Amino acid sequence: MRSGLGLHLLIGxxxxxxxxxxTPSAFELAFxxxxxxxxxxxxxxxxxxxxSAPARxxxxxxxxxxxxxGIDFAAVRQSTASPGGLKEYSVAKLANLLFxxxxxxxxxxxxxxxxxxxxxxxxxxxWRAIPGPLVWLLKRFMRSIEDGAAxxxxxxxxxELAGQSGGxxxxxxxxxxxxxxxxxxxxxxxxxxxxxxxxxx
Numbered sequence: 001m002r003s004g005l006g007l008h009l010l011i012g013x014x015x016x017x018x019x020x021x022x023t024p025s026a027f028e029l030a031f032x033x034x035x036x037x038x039x040x041x042x043x044x045x046x047x048x049x050x051x052s053a054p055a056r057x058x059x060x061x062x063x064x065x066x067x068x069x070g071i072d073f074a075a076v077r078q079s080t081a082s083p084g085g086l087k088e089y090s091v092a093k094l095a096n097l098l099f100x101x102x103x104x105x106x107x108x109x110x111x112x113x114x115x116x117x118x119x120x121x122x123x124x125x126x127w128r129a130i131p132g133p134l135v136w137l138l139k140r141f142m143r144s145i146e147d148g149a150a151x152x153x154x155x156x157x158x159x160e161l162a163g164q165s166g167g168x169x170x171x172x173x174x175x176x177x178x179x180x181x182x183x184x185x186x187x188x189x190x191x192x193x194x195x196x197x198x199x200x201x
Contacts, residue, residue: 006052009156010045012038012096013060017089020080027197030085031076034092039099039194046112053111054163057103058156061096061116063170066178068094070186073193095190097168097177102187104166113165115155118175 014033023032038059049055067090075081080088096116103114155161155169168177180186 007045007048008052008055009058010042010049010056011058011060011152011156012042013152014038015060018084020085022079026077028076028078028080028088028092030080030088030092031095034089035095035099036194036197038096040198042099042103043195043198049112050107050110055112056156057100057112057114058152059096059100059114059116060119060152061100061168062089062093063118063175064090065093065097065181066090068178068180070180070183071095071098071190073189094178094181097181098183098187098190099194100168101166101182101184102191105184105187106191107165113161113163115161115165116168117151117155118168118170119149119151 014037016030016033019029021029023029023036025032025036027036042057049057064086067087071091071094075088076091082088100114100116103112107114151169151172154172155167161167168175168181
């Protein structure tokens, strides 16, 4: 990044579906892609975001977070265990929400706001690991890429959301999360563990 340029928006939207395994840095594939990568990138850019305030961080989560009852910190360092990886995906999306909430708490008063969104089930190439005929059928019932981006773009740009940090949005409006997504001790634990992970501990 060139010196002097501001950074007013960071959107964390890396994802995958129907894939199993480990990342090169030895995290469960969905968790490493959807949470650890976002956490590291955010940490690397956080001071620039603060210096550029007002700024927003938007993390793309999912209503699938409701299927996760917590985070098994040992399991996220092991290969995907469930057949389709949906259990692990839910945990990764829960981590997105916990991270967003903890960002909102830690960045209070900094001018940087944090938000999480559920974009709906969108017909993107995130489904490329699923067999062609099946994904063709599934995509007929998914939202278009343009529709799927709408809530993310709304949260990223809407003037009326300025400073409303810590919210979760779906279909262009605020939405309720699962109780575990509001577990502050778990959010703090995830943050501290993530710091150790990205530091190479």
